[in-house]
Amino acid sequence: MIDAGLSERKLSARMTRIDRNFSGMDAVFVTHEHSDHIRGVGPLLRRHEIPFFTTEGTWRRANHIIGKVSSCNTIRENEPVHFGELSVEPYSIPHDAEEPVSFVIRYQGKSLGIATDLGRVTPEVIKKLKNLDALLIEANHDISMLEAGPYPWITKKRIKSDVGHLSNEDCGELLASVNHSNLKLVVLMHMSETNNHPELAKITAQQALGESLPAIILAKQNHPTELLSI
Numbered sequence: 577m578i579d580a581g582l583s584e585r586k587l588s589a590r591m592t593r594i595d596r597n598f599s600g601m602d603a604v605f606v607t608h609e610h611s612d613h614i615r616g617v618g619p620l621l622r623r624h625e626i627p628f629f630t631t632e633g634t635w636r637r638a639n640h641i642i643g644k645v646s647s648c649n650t651i652r653e654n655e656p657v658h659f660g661e662l663s664v665e666p667y668s669i670p671h672d673a674e675e676p677v678s679f680v681i682r683y684q685g686k687s688l689g690i691a692t693d694l695g696r697v698t699p700e701v702i703k704k705l706k707n708l709d710a711l712l713i714e715a716n717h718d719i720s721m722l723e724a725g726p727y728p729w730i731t732k733k734r735i736k737s738d739v740g741h742l743s744n745e746d747c748g749e750l751l752a753s754v755n756h757s758n759l760k761l762v763v764l765m766h767m768s769e770t771n772n773h774p775e776l777a778k779i780t781a782q783q784a785l786g787e788s789l790p791a792i793i794l795a796k797q798n799h800p801t802e803l804l805s806i
């Protein structure tokens with residue numbers, strides 16, 4: 577599992593709806609210390625005794641919220657963690673947290689890249705997400721909806737900054753930069769309910785991907801995404 581921003585109870589309920597559970601889960605990885613990513617982590621780890629992995633900086637900032645855990649395994653950018661044939665490789669992302677990372681996951685020749693909670697697309701991000709089979713990418717906001725919307729000025733400034741979140745356009749640019757003929761699946765993630773409209777995000781992604789149309793799925797906040805395979 578990557579991040580756990582919901583309560584342990586809600587996570588359990590959603591896992592059940594997609595026919596999954598926590599028994600036998602190999603690991604929980606945490607990308608960074610913001611509450612929408614760690615709220616459920618402590619109870620989840622304590623109840624199910626799942627090994628925990630995060631960066632040193634994230635643990636320093638998050639341990640008072642996560643609480644007592646049996647072990648915290650430190651991960652570092654560009655150093656993959658292996659579980660049999662499955663590998664999880666952290667890479668650095670620009671976000672206003674202590675030591676944020678995202679991940680590329682590989683298993684039996686298939687690959688999946690995750691990129692949420694980043695303020696801009698760096699050459700490093702593009703390099704990591706090239707030639708993968710599936711991408712889980714942030715399409716956080718539509719820039720004009722954010723600007724015209726109800727958030728305080730300081731919050732708008734933070735979201736738009738280089739260490740905030742990717743807009744639909746940023747997401748489109750990232751997709752255009754890493755697109756290739758074998759890209760099979762794109763999941764648009766971390767979408768604001770206030771500052772975005774799912775159809776806007778989807779159209780922008782579709783336009784960026786052009787002719788080669790992988791499946792585009794929108795991840796919603798309030799219910800689990802169907803189980804997807806690549």
Ligand SMILES: [Zn+2]
Nearest residue numbers: 610612613693
């Ligand atoms: Zn977040």
Ligand SMILES: [Zn+2]
Nearest residue numbers: 608610671693
């Ligand atoms: Zn964040």
